Amino acid sequence: MMKDFECTQESYAREVLREKGLKSTTQRLAVVHILHISEKSLSIGEIHGGVKDMLGNTGLATIYRTLEMFEDLGIVKRLHFPDGGHGYAFSQGEHVHHMVCVDCRGVFDFSECPAENFDYASVEKQGFRVKDHFIQLFGQCGKCVEAA
Amino acid sequence: MMKDFECTQESYAREVLREKGLKSTTQRLAVVHILHISEKSLSIGEIHGGVKDMLGNTGLATIYRTLEMFEDLGIVKRLHFPDGGHGYAFSQGEHVHHMVCVDCRGVFDFSECPAENFDYASVEKQGFRVKDHFIQLFGQCGKCVEAA
DNA sequence: TATTAAATGAGAATCATTTTCAATTAACTT
DNA sequence: AAGTTAATTGAAAATGATTCTCATTTAATA
Numbered sequence: 408m409m410k411d412f413e414c415t416q417e418s419y420a421r422e423v424l425r426e427k428g429l430k431s432t433t434q435r436l437a438v439v440h441i442l443h444i445s446e447k448s449l450s451i452g453e454i455h456g457g458v459k460d461m462l463g464n465t466g467l468a469t470i471y472r473t474l475e476m477f478e479d480l481g482i483v484k485r486l487h488f489p490d491g492g493h494g495y496a497f498s499q500g501e502h503v504h505h506m507v508c509v510d511c512r513g514v515f516d517f518s519e520c521p522a523e524n525f526d527y528a529s530v531e532k533q534g535f536r537v538k539d540h541f542i543q544l545f546g547q548c549g550k551c552v553e554a555a
Numbered sequence: 556m557m558k559d560f561e562c563t564q565e566s567y568a569r570e571v572l573r574e575k576g577l578k579s580t581t582q583r584l585a586v587v588h589i590l591h592i593s594e595k596s597l598s599i600g601e602i603h604g605g606v607k608d609m610l611g612n613t614g615l616a617t618i619y620r621t622l623e624m625f626e627d628l629g630i631v632k633r634l635h636f637p638d639g640g641h642g643y644a645f646s647q648g649e650h651v652h653h654m655v656c657v658d659c660r661g662v663f664d665f666s667e668c669p670a671e672n673f674d675y676a677s678v679e680k681q682g683f684r685v686k687d688h689f690i691q692l693f694g695q696c697g698k699c700v701e702a703a
Numbered sequence: 704t705a706t707t708a709a710a711t712g713a714g715a716a717t718c719a720t721t722t723t724c725a726a727t728t729a730a731c732t733t
Numbered sequence: 734a735a736g737t738t739a740a741t742t743g744a745a746a747a748t749g750a751t752t753c754t755c756a757t758t759t760a761a762t763a
């Protein structure tokens with residue numbers, strides 16, 4: 408089934424799915440599209456709403472299943488908000504970090520890693536082996552600074 | 556009411572609470588104690604269990620209320636696990652970060668900030684103003700490396 | 704010790720997430 | 734282009750996490 412919202416991101420997702428032997432369903436591609444066209448990260452509910460607008464009724468469980476899978480595949484990145492809520496943003500598996508606007512919840516990627524030159528030896532003294540890190544910046548985006 | 560588990564951390568919590576005009580209840584001090592004696596971060600359920608062991612029945616809602624308040628006061632730090640779960644660890648408001656062992660969920664503080672020398676100007680180009688950051692390292696602690 | 708506002712407990716209410724299973728569909732075969 | 738099959742979906746129920754309500758209790762002060 409050919410969709411009228413094909414785009415680079417969608418092709419990327421199709422590719423990743425195919426490599427893993429997973430199906431490129433209409434619902435999965437719609438999730439990619441919704442995340443792609445959004446400036447800000449989206450909650451599960453917002454994604455569900457967006458997909459329903461595109462496709463008509465869609466089960467919420469499908470959205471949960473899709474996002475969990477996409478996170479494992481590196482297609483989406485889950486963000487943690489200070490209030491405990493979550494947001495999801497499209498990602499292509501690269502090492503990027505995110506700035507989150509605490510006012511509008513907008514998400515802005517940046518590729519320079521703040522911890523790039525950090526000497527892990529200092530924290531690995533007691534035998535801890537660092538394998539990954541999670542970094543998120545909080546602040547206000549340009550628009551919200553002006554609006555304030 | 557004098558408790559038999561007074562300790563530095565407890566005194567610190569008492570102090571912070573008093574400054575804000577909040578009460579140092581038995582339940583709140585028990586939460587501090589439970590977190591203090593634990594090597595690893597604890598889930599809400601584990602904290603609830605620990606407090607019940609100390610005090611007998613204690614409402615789960617109280618644990619939620621206490622942790623939320625403590626987080627605001629900087630007395631505890633909430634950690635985000637890759638699976639979406641949360642852990643809580645005692646904190647004294649200093650700028651510290653955490654290494655989390657993905658095997659045993661143990662938490663290890665370190666004060667050297669990986670982003671300390673990072674030049675935020677590069678990410679603030681588009682007007683974003685960075686106000687805070689969240690950094691968490693994932694890996695394996697010494698014990699779990701050996702056990703593996 | 705009496706007073707009072709803050710905090711608690713218990714359970715209901717709400718909200719988030721996962722599970723189950725019959726029906727549907729994408730991908731592959733012919 | 735139709736048939737086959739395993740993967741996926743939708744719907745609703747089940748589970749789990751979190752918040753709310755309000756009568757009762759308690760810590761802090763006078």
